[in-house]
Amino acid sequence: xxxxxFFFAVKLSDKILLIFxxxxxxxxxxxxxxxxxxxxxxxxxxxxxxxxxxxxTYIVSKNFSKxxxxxAFKVQEMGAGNLxxxxxxxxxxxxxxxxxxxxxxMSRLQTGVAVDVSKHKELSRAKTxxxxxxxxxxxxxxxxxxxxSDYLMSGDAGKFNEEQLKYIKEIFHSNQRLIDLxxxxxxxxxxxxGTFIIEPKPTDIIERAETALTKFYQEIAKKKIKLEKQYxxxxxxxxxxxxxxxxxxxxxxxxxDYTPAGGRxxxxxxxxxxxxxxxxxxxxxxxxxxxxxxxxxxxxxGEKAKKLEADGSGLGLYVVKAIVEKSGxxxxxxxxxxxxxxxxxxxxxxxxxxxxxxxxxxFITIPLRGMRPKAGTKKLENLKNIKKSKxxxx
Amino acid sequence: MSExxxxxxxxxxxxxxxxxxxxxxxxxxxxxxxAHDGEEGYTxxxxxxxxxxxxxxxxxxxxxxxxxxxxxxxxxxxxxxxxVMLTNISDPENVSRAAMSHVYDFLVKTxxxxxxxxxxxxxxxxxxx
Numbered sequence: 001x002x003x004x005x006f007f008f009a010v011k012l013s014d015k016i017l018l019i020f021x022x023x024x025x026x027x028x029x030x031x032x033x034x035x036x037x038x039x040x041x042x043x044x045x046x047x048x049x050x051x052x053x054x055x056x057t058y059i060v061s062k063n064f065s066k067x068x069x070x071x072a073f074k075v076q077e078m079g080a081g082n083l084x085x086x087x088x089x090x091x092x093x094x095x096x097x098x099x100x101x102x103x104x105x106m107s108r109l110q111t112g113v114a115v116d117v118s119k120h121k122e123l124s125r126a127k128t129x130x131x132x133x134x135x136x137x138x139x140x141x142x143x144x145x146x147x148x149s150d151y152l153m154s155g156d157a158g159k160f161n162e163e164q165l166k167y168i169k170e171i172f173h174s175n176q177r178l179i180d181l182x183x184x185x186x187x188x189x190x191x192x193x194g195t196f197i198i199e200p201k202p203t204d205i206i207e208r209a210e211t212a213l214t215k216f217y218q219e220i221a222k223k224k225i226k227l228e229k230q231y232x233x234x235x236x237x238x239x240x241x242x243x244x245x246x247x248x249x250x251x252x253x254x255x256x257d258y259t260p261a262g263g264r265x266x267x268x269x270x271x272x273x274x275x276x277x278x279x280x281x282x283x284x285x286x287x288x289x290x291x292x293x294x295x296x297x298x299x300x301x302g303e304k305a306k307k308l309e310a311d312g313s314g315l316g317l318y319v320v321k322a323i324v325e326k327s328g329x330x331x332x333x334x335x336x337x338x339x340x341x342x343x344x345x346x347x348x349x350x351x352x353x354x355x356x357x358x359x360x361x362x363f364i365t366i367p368l369r370g371m372r373p374k375a376g377t378k379k380l381e382n383l384k385n386i387k388k389s390k391x392x393x394x
Numbered sequence: 395m396s397e398x399x400x401x402x403x404x405x406x407x408x409x410x411x412x413x414x415x416x417x418x419x420x421x422x423x424x425x426x427x428x429a430h431d432g433e434e435g436y437t438x439x440x441x442x443x444x445x446x447x448x449x450x451x452x453x454x455x456x457x458x459x460x461x462x463x464x465x466x467x468x469x470x471x472x473x474x475x476x477x478v479m480l481t482n483i484s485d486p487e488n489v490s491r492a493a494m495s496h497v498y499d500f501l502v503k504t505x506x507x508x509x510x511x512x513x514x515x516x517x518x519x520x521x522x523x
Binding site for chain 1: 408410411414415417418421482502503504505507508509
């Protein structure tokens with residue numbers, strides 16, 4: 001018995017002892033008065049009786065309190081989360097009943113918690129399956145719109161006048177935005193269930209950066225943003241070309257969306273000893289300090305970001321972070337950005353503080369040896385379900 | 395390229411998609427065999443032995459994956475005819491099955507423009523020639 005438990009036992013037996021002492025003292029004084037005798041005899045008798053009482057009550061109360069003490073400590077352990085703990089007892093009294101009820105309660109709690117966990121898993125699985133299925137089903141009509149507007153734009157179905165062509169282009173581009181959103185949803189749901197595939201093959205990283213940039217040239221020109229590029233020379237690297245492009249598209253898209261007209265964006269792709277080092281700086285609105293810890297969270301969108309760019313999905317940086325980290329790389333950012341702003345700030349001194357843009361720089365490293373391949377693990381169980389609803393073929 | 399060398403088969407059950415794709419290839423001077431389900435695709439492929447196959451995955455009667463594997467069992471023409479899987483289902487299982495059957499072009503429909511699909515097919519045919 002530990003000191004703590006012993007102390008507890010003594011405390012509990014105190015009250016019982018006190019009662020015994022009071023009663024036995026009164027009894028002994030009564031006996032001595034009736035029988036008569038010397039004070040010495042009385043003293044010896046009282047001492048003996050007290051000693052016997054002490055031993056007796058200690059044994060009785062210890063036996064009784066031991067069960068309660070054990071109970072108290074086991075309950076403490078259960079409270080700390082050990083639900084598999086059970087108490088043993090052979091007692092049939094109230095303490096025994098209490099222990100049995102407690103054991104039963106624990107069993108029910110334990111199965112309850114287990115059911116809850118598996119329910120949670122089932123629910124999150126169903127949710128991801130739904131997103132995945134919906135994304136595939138959505139892709140069919142999206143590709144039909146894409147192909148027909150593409151077909152019309154190419155002039156294969158006859159020539160259009162300028163106005164007609166403008167409308168067709170609008171259809172094509174809006175549709176493309178939907179496709180990008182569906183793809184991000186699909187990527188995010190694959191990250192969630194762990195079926196995200198990385199298939200590295202010889203890839204020209206600069207070409208991927210350039211392809212990603214082409215999507216934004218129109219917007220960059222419209223906002224009169226000054227774009228600077230600084231590339232090292234790379235040979236073919238072992239990267240997943242699709243994922244590499246997704247990374248570039250997302251960080252460029254953020255820089256373009258959140259940089260006001262007339263701003264600057266600088267994209268650097270450098271080679272360090274062990275890594276590909278990507279840095280994109282802008283003179284944009286920056287990320288408020290209180291939102292900084294959340295920007296890689298799925299579906300998170302900053303308050304200001306929502307006002308500036310209503311279309312964002314809040315999936316971009318979540319997907320980018322997963323791609324970079326699953327490839328063995330790192331991603332971080334700083335806002336205010338020190339890179340471009342030191343020079344910019346000199347001209348901006350007379351602006352009121354809240355009008356000054358903080359700018360953001362994103363940093364990404366990917367190992368120079370390339371991305372680690374990752375195979376998906378989940379089989380396509382939905383194939384049969386899709387077949388049944390064949391009118392929306394994927 | 396001879397006419398035989400410019401004959402391709404497209405198996406796709408979504409009529410609108412089949413039509414967009416086939417029209418594009420016909421504009422480019424290809425002869426296109428159109429199949430609306432997997433079984434029709436297999437029968438026509440074995441009969442006409444086109445220079446290249448473009449297959450959708452989810453099709454009635456026989457899916458694109460099974461069609462591809464059956465074609466590959468043919469010792470002469472089928473074992474090395476270029477096959478392009480054009481689909482919106484690019485799940486790991488399908489990707490690995492395709493890789494095992496020597497299909498390296500696994501295109502997600504929404505990611506491709508018609509001209510780029512046509513360009514890729516022309517490259518494949520030149521490589522095969």
